[in-house]
């Protein structure tokens with residue numbers, strides 16, 4: 090027992106060491122960490138550039154050449170706050186280059202600027218770059234009007250429009266509603282009802298999560314009472330599978346379909362609650378159980394006394 094524990098702990102430490110080593114050996118990180126300090130101005134410029142790109146203004150990086158190394162630093166700083174940093178997804182994973190050389194010119198071989206149409210980070214190529222690891226999201230995204238417009242060289246959001254580089258966060262409801270509204274509004278006449286519908290859809294997805302929690306509680310209680318929960322469990326599993334796939338399905342940007350699938354999940358979760366045989370926590374009168382057992386005791390007492 091002791092030995093097994095030691096082995097587990099030792100392999101854990103070994104794994105952590107490997108991860109830390111992998112990050113430490115990456116020249117992109119080593120060098121970019123030491124570049125010029127992060128400034129608010131660089132951040133602003135970076136945002137301007139992103140907006141240029143989204144509006145299809147060919148903004149060459151050279152127009153802001155003096156600040157490029159500050160941007161390189163600020164992007165490093167943003168990256169350190171990302172889940173990618175946590176999982177050692179490093180600069181070269183998206184920008185290519187040679188992460189084992191600490192000579193800038195050699196390290197940068199294969200790294201191209203985001204304004205170049207063949208760059209891995211040129212906004213029209215970004216979905217394919219991300220698809221190396223996020224294939225499921227990409228496969229859904231490929232079915233969307235957004236992707237079709239992107240490929241038809243028209244204005245449309247790409248992955249990092251909604252997941253800002255380099256933090257690559259998942260936006261919350263209010264943040265992404267504002268973001269959708271930057272294109273989906275009455276002035277631009279691109280389906281202006283979308284932002285509200287999108288929030289609605291994600292709220293429904295929240296409801297599915299709540300119904301699943303209720304079903305899980307009901308099944309737990311039913312099990313404690315020794316009931317057969319196999320049917321209820323199957324329905325719960327279906328609801329969970331739907332829940333887990335929703336963030337992926339979302340990327341097809343087909344809101345009616347997303348809503349239908351979510352509704353199905355909610356139905357599964359609710360049927361599971363009913364089929365568990367445990368009544369949902371209705372506001373049952375407190376003390377009802379006590380009264381019932383008291384009546385039981387009294388009747389038994391009366392029965393025994395009769396004899």
Ligand code: HEC
Pocket residue numbers: 116117118120121124157158161180181184185186187188189190191192193196197200201202
């Ligand atoms: C020895 C230091 C050093 C190393 C190693 C290094 N960089 Fe850079 N990088 C810089 C500097 C400095 C800049 C600012 C622009 C310039 O001077 O070229 C920069 C700029 C960039 C840019 C902006 C676009 C461009 O071409 O100017 C990207 C993207 C980039 N680096 C990615 C990487 C990646 C990916 C790696 C690892 C494979 C890496 N860098 C390794 C120093 C380095």
Ligand code: HEC
Pocket residue numbers: 117118121138139142150160161162164165168173178179180181182183184201202203204210211215249254255257
């Ligand atoms: C998950 C993918 C991903 C990772 C990891 C990543 N980047 Fe980027 N990076 C992008 C994308 C996409 C863009 C283009 C969007 C934009 O214009 O800012 C970009 C743009 C840049 C730019 C702006 C220069 C240009 O060519 O427009 C710099 C500098 C940069 N990244 C540096 C880095 C550094 C340094 C790291 C590592 C600390 C890093 N990136 C990690 C995806 C990534």
Ligand code: HEC
Pocket residue numbers: 172173176178182183215218219220221222223248249252257258259
């Ligand atoms: C080399 C693999 C790799 C590449 C390339 C990559 N990612 Fe990731 N990404 C990961 C890993 C690993 C995680 C963390 C585990 C997870 O959430 O699945 C992650 C997480 C995320 C998350 C969730 C963040 C959170 O806070 O929950 C988003 C959003 C994301 N990536 C977007 C992107 C985008 C956009 C691109 C392309 C510009 C990209 N990724 C490229 C591997 C990658």
Ligand code: HEC
Pocket residue numbers: 143234235238244245246250251265268269270271272273279280283284287342343344
């Ligand atoms: C950069 C601009 C842009 C941004 C940002 C954007 N969209 Fe779109 N979206 C478009 C364009 C353009 C279309 C295609 C409209 C058309 O051809 O009818 C579209 C179409 C759609 C459609 C399909 C509409 C239909 O009638 O079938 C959905 C759904 C959608 N977007 C959802 C969203 C959501 C949700 C967000 C925010 C998370 C968002 N979009 C952000 C530009 C954008």
Ligand code: HEC
Pocket residue numbers: 216219220223226227230235246247248249250251252259260265291294335336337339340
């Ligand atoms: C128009 C905006 C938009 C675009 C474009 C977009 N996403 Fe997302 N993405 C979102 C939103 C909103 C969520 C959160 C969805 C949810 O909670 O169900 C999300 C969630 C994610 C997640 C987290 C999934 C999880 O399991 O939690 C990843 C990873 C991701 N997106 C990657 C990508 C990649 C890769 C692309 C490009 C192929 C992309 N996104 C394009 C808006 C977008």
